[in-house]
Amino acid sequence: AQTVTQSQPEMSVQEAETVTLSCTYDTSESDYYLFWYKQPPSRQMILVIRQEAYKQQNATENRFSVNFQKAAKSFSLKISDSQLGDAAMYFCALMDSSYKLIFGSGTRLLVRP
Amino acid sequence: GAGVSQSPRYKVAKRGQDVALRCDPISGHVSLFWYQQALGQGPEFLTYFQNEAQLDKSGLPSDRFFAERPEGSVSTLKIQRTQQEDSAVYLCASRIGTANTEAFFGQGTRLTVV
Numbered sequence: 461a462q463t464v465t466q467s468q469p470e471m472s473v474q475e476a477e478t479v480t481l482s483c484t485y486d487t488s489e490s491d492y493y494l495f496w497y498k499q500p501p502s503r504q505m506i507l508v509i510r511q512e513a514y515k516q517q518n519a520t521e522n523r524f525s526v527n528f529q530k531a532a533k534s535f536s537l538k539i540s541d542s543q544l545g546d547a548a549m550y551f552c553a554l555m556d557s558s559y560k561l562i563f564g565s566g567t568r569l570l571v572r573p
Numbered sequence: 574g575a576g577v578s579q580s581p582r583y584k585v586a587k588r589g590q591d592v593a594l595r596c597d598p599i600s601g602h603v604s605l606f607w608y609q610q611a612l613g614q615g616p617e618f619l620t621y622f623q624n625e626a627q628l629d630k631s632g633l634p635s636d637r638f639f640a641e642r643p644e645g646s647v648s649t650l651k652i653q654r655t656q657q658e659d660s661a662v663y664l665c666a667s668r669i670g671t672a673n674t675e676a677f678f679g680q681g682t683r684l685t686v687v
Contacts, residue, residue: 464615466615503680504678505616505664505666505678507675507676559604559671560606560621560632561606561608561616561676562618563608563615563616563617564615565613565615566613566614566615
C-alpha cells in the first residue's frame with residue numbers, strides 16, 4: 461500500500477528566512493508523481509510544486525524547490541524568502557498509476573513577522 | 574466556470590438525516606475525484622469518475638455513501654442516515670485528463686452532523 465508520512469505537525473519560520481518541510485513516502489511502483497499542496501483557511505488545495513519520479517532534476521517554482529531523494533523515498537519542500545502569505549497547511553501527496561492522490565497528515569507553517 | 578465549485582459550503586445535519594453535496598468541475602474535465610478530510614488530517618480518497626463512469630469507489634467508507642455523475646459533468650455525493658463520524662470537509666477535484674495532469678480542487682463542503 462502507498463503511504464505518505466509528514467513527521468512535522470507544525471513548523472515556524474521568520475519572515476524572509478528559509479524553511480524546509482519533510483515528507484517520506486512508500487510505494488512499490490517505479491512510475492509515480494509527487495506533489496506539495498498548500499491549504500489556506502479557505503480550504504482550497506493549491507498546487508505548489510510537482511515532481512515526476514523519473515526525473516532526476518529537482519523541481520523548482522520561484523521561491524519553492526524540492527529535494528527529491530528517490531532511493532530514500534524522501535521529498536522535502538524548501539521555501540526561500542518566506543512571506544506572511546505562505547502561512548498555511550502544507551500537504552505532501554503521492555499519485556501512482558491509480559490516479560488518486562495519497563496525502564500525508566500535513567504540516568502547519570507559521571510565519572513570524 | 575473558472576474553477577471547481579462546490580455547494581453548499583457548510584451543511585449542518587441532524588444524525589440520521591440524508592445529505593447531498595454537489596460538485597461542479599471545470600468544464601471539459603474528464604476526471605473527477607471526491608475526498609474526505611477529517612479535522613486535522615489530510616484528505617482521503619473516496620471515489621473517482623472518468624466522465625460518467627465510476628471507475629473506483631474503494632474509498633467509500635460504507636454503503637451509506639453514494640456518488641454519481643450521470644452526464645459526465647456535475648457530480649453529487651450522497652450520504653444517507655448521517656452519523657457523527659461523517660463530520661468532515663468533503664473536497665472535490667477535477668482533472669482535464671487522466672494521469673499526469675494537475676488536479677484542481679474546490680473549496681469543499683464542511684459537513685457537521687449533530
